Amino acid sequence: MPSPDPGRRNERSRRAILAAALELLGETTYAELTVEAIAARAGVGKQTIYRWWRGKGAVILDALSETAATDVALPDTGDLRADLRAVIRATVAEFADPRLSATTRALTIETLSDDALAEQVRDRLLRPQLDAVKARLRAAPEVRPGVDIDQAVELLFGPIYHRWMLRTGPLTESYADGLVELALAALR
């Protein structure tokens, strides 16, 4: 495989590219984001982007992987309702925030367009959080035995995606709480 030697890679350029990508994503639509603009903003040749990434999708995936990857912690206060409320409220807030949801939008589009990237998005960005919630659910005595934990976690996050994408309702704290109640009812 004649891919470039990562040892020779210029760290300064790498950082500049990821930073530029995130900046531009905040200023325009994902569809309007261009590799050319990223290169220009980063003060970098286009080739340097294409040398290390397959396209803009891969760049922003990397950019976001870098910023995330730390907030996987999920509290276990012993009170499942409280813990779930915390995480679901946070998630709902993130989707409600136009700034943050721009990146989610970008990733979702890329997820739908490129199978290879979809895998990476799933594994590197989403999985950690989902796994944390799964672990919490598994440890909870309130959860009825026999419940499929994968489905349980989708019961919590799926509706948020749905409402966010289709804009069928507000993404508020009370919505989050209501969602938790429904889920708890399903799982107990």
Add this chain to the structure above:
Amino acid sequence: MPSPDPGRRNERSRRAILAAALELLGETTYAELTVEAIAARAGVGKQTIYRWWRGKGAVILDALSETAATDVALPDTGDLRADLRAVIRATVAEFADPRLSATTRALTIETLSDDALAEQVRDRLLRPQLDAVKARLRAAPEVRPGVDIDQAVELLFGPIYHRWMLRTGPLTESYADGLVELALAALR
């Protein structure tokens, strides 16, 4: 605004365009689909497309509106579990079918990219089905009073979207049935 006179519209061209759009969508990605290709395939000038639609998104939305718009019926056998299973199984099957899910993918991308189209997608394509399910739920004595019907319906469809987009698990009949069980448990 002197928008074109629909009376003069060439029905043959309209059909050819919608058909070509669907054909091409089956052959390539939505991202690779171009207005130029649609026009060529339909044997039509590009202007004829731009005269009647805002872009490729609007075209495929119309194309899909035409094919759908009929299967909104939802049976009311008196058995809520059976009725939900029917509709959820059908939905899951649609998402599992690569052919059909290509169009869903296209619509979802457009939904995420263009607010104006998102509204239309929601209202013309999704709402009818969601409304039918809502009506069924509202009429069901099994559903605990006080449950937010909007949330209830999202509890059914949200997880499917989630699993489909993130490819976190299989989209099978037994998955559909399990989902119905969880939802019923939440709503009763």
Add this chain to the structure above:
Amino acid sequence: MPSPDPGRRNERSRRAILAAALELLGETTYAELTVEAIAARAGVGKQTIYRWWRGKGAVILDALSETAATDVALPDTGDLRADLRAVIRATVAEFADPRLSATTRALTIETLSDDALAEQVRDRLLRPQLDAVKARLRAAPEVRPGVDIDQAVELLFGPIYHRWMLRTGPLTESYADGLVELALAALR
């Protein structure tokens, strides 16, 4: 042959491109001349250049064909020496003028790089002048019968090219006159 329909061609653009090409050729080297710059200067899309020409070489060939193509007249005063002096002095002056020789340089380079263009350069730009001189020589009683007219004309122009390319001496009027004397001596 799926080449574009010349009937649809935009005359304004065509002119702007040729003019821009000549302008730029006066400002920089032929090697530094780019299609992109021509397009920009002409206020034209690059595609419009590539639609009608094979590259920058073809463009400047066209540009020069347009400006030339008229000065083919050669006087016949009855005095061969005088007539040849006139034409050779003019040619030498053209090669001596840095402005004019820039275009000759460009054409010569292209001639050496691209066989197809070379033919056109020869036939459309050079041949008319050479033919005029040939006709004059053929009509001259001073010229010894049996002289190959093609070689005769090369005897006049070849040395000019040689001196110009290799910069082995000045390109002055007296040089021109000396050359005519030598040629006359050879032909009589």
Add this chain to the structure above:
Amino acid sequence: MPSPDPGRRNERSRRAILAAALELLGETTYAELTVEAIAARAGVGKQTIYRWWRGKGAVILDALSETAATDVALPDTGDLRADLRAVIRATVAEFADPRLSATTRALTIETLSDDALAEQVRDRLLRPQLDAVKARLRAAPEVRPGVDIDQAVELLFGPIYHRWMLRTGPLTESYADGLVELALAALR
């Protein structure tokens, strides 16, 4: 100017570069010849080329200087016609040979593009041969006194360049002989 110390120069690399340049010149056009390709073919870093030469023009100039530089001898049999025929026939043959004329083409292009290189090409490659012919002419009693020897030599070589560049006729032995006759007529 701290130009590199030639003492440290790697002779093996130097040779490999010049050889590669000549090889590639035989395989493609001069315009398509790239420094990158030379470096790759020679198994050498690009920097090693740029350290010692100004660009591809300088490299091939050096390559050709090496191969030439020896055939400057011009016979003096006492028979001017015979001697000129020998040298002009050889020159015409060289221009007629596609293999050899490729290098001439390259040099001519570079001569037209780069003044500094033009000087070197003239002095190191062409001058020796021209000087040899000039010496022969100067020594010839057949040549009419007062003839400008510089012009005389151009009268011999100029037409060949002209015919070769413009492809206006065949480059054969009989053409060479005819040219010699014309020149002799001019000089006597």
Add this chain to the structure above:
DNA sequence: TGGTAACCGAGACGGTACGTCGGGTCTTGGA
């Protein structure tokens, strides 16, 4: 029933970005 105004197919146009190529410079590791 002939005029005229809109539609239509075709496709050229000014643009923007694509992904690639090569130029010439700079950096790294090994000899």
Add this chain to the structure above:
DNA sequence: TCCAAGACCCGACGTACCGTCTCGGTTACCA
């Protein structure tokens, strides 16, 4: 210190589509 290797910034390449704009030709309404 030089070398091979090759990453880097840069700029141009030639292509693909965008959405707009003619261009004739054909409908289909209206006088």
